[in-house]
Amino acid sequence: MSIDAPRGRSASVIGSLAENSSLRSRVTDVLRQAMVAGELEPGRIYSAPTLAERLGVSATPVREAMMELAQEGLVEPLRHRGYRVVEVGDVVLDEIIELRSLIEVPTVGRVARIATSEQVALLRPLADRLNATAAAGELQEFIATDTDFHLRLLAIAGNGRLVEEIRRLRGMSRLSALRRLYEEDRLGATAQEHHDLLDLIEAREVSGAEELMRRHLGHVRGVWAGREEV
Structure with a gap:
């Protein structure tokens, strides 16, 4: 499952992080920002490898970031499937x-x-x-x-x-x-x-x-x- 880049002039929340230091922290911040902005859609399931490819990083920091976001109540881990973004009603x-x-x-x-x-x-x-x-x-x-x-x-x-x-x-x-x-x-x-x-x-x-x-x-x-x- 991919994250589609938005149409028009505006830039995507998800961008390459390959050259960033403190990678896990940056991955966590960007994924959180993507959820806040609605680019990672509530109710949809995203896999760590797919997100990692979109970010230009390995899957490990993405999994670590998702576990941190799960502790914050922002995503729900689904065994062998990925992570569902929690809907906020x-x-x-x-x-x-x-x-x-x-x-x-x-x-x-x-x-x-x-x-x-x-x-x-x-x-x-x-x-x-x-x-x-x-x-x-x-x-x-x-x-x-x-x-x-x-x-x-x-x-x-x-x-x-x-x-x-x-x-x-x-x-x-x-x-x-x-x-x-x-x-x-x-x-x-x-x-x-x-x-x-x-x-x-x-x-x-x-x-x-x-x-x-x-x-x-x-x-x-x-x-x-x-x-x-x-």
Whole structure:
């Protein structure tokens, strides 16, 4: 079973990793990003050799990555068949976003109270990169940069366990509509919210930063996942 490259201008989430260091970690990250973006489709079964061929690596790091993703609840190992991508239904997605809101909204408020100008400045290039990747339809880079941005932002609050929990919850999301949003020229608007959020944090607008973070998470629950927002 192969992974078909997407049509149009946008790049595939799955790309060659043959020259990457820390191979298992990179394979895990890219497969997780492919699941979040919906390129590895929920309910479908993928074999390690097929994925390895697509990635340009051996089957061993793919199997190791899939076992790690199975521990996270993202795939289900099937004996002698491969790995089934776990479907995330509406109820589960709502629960994930509720948890993320309970954690991320007040944490962003705390960051708005304590962040230095230097810390905010370090995040600006990531926000720039999000605008660029959204405009180019580079979904692999968009998802990776979006994750990096939010985890670095939350890390300013100083709680490493909180950051790791959000990393896990983000991996369980399914942003199946990102490619459609790019094709409809709507992805850039949500990408720009990262700069807006930094502006609010730099101005120490705590309530404004919290409200924007709440609205931003609404995109994940709604339009990014191909659903109406509430």
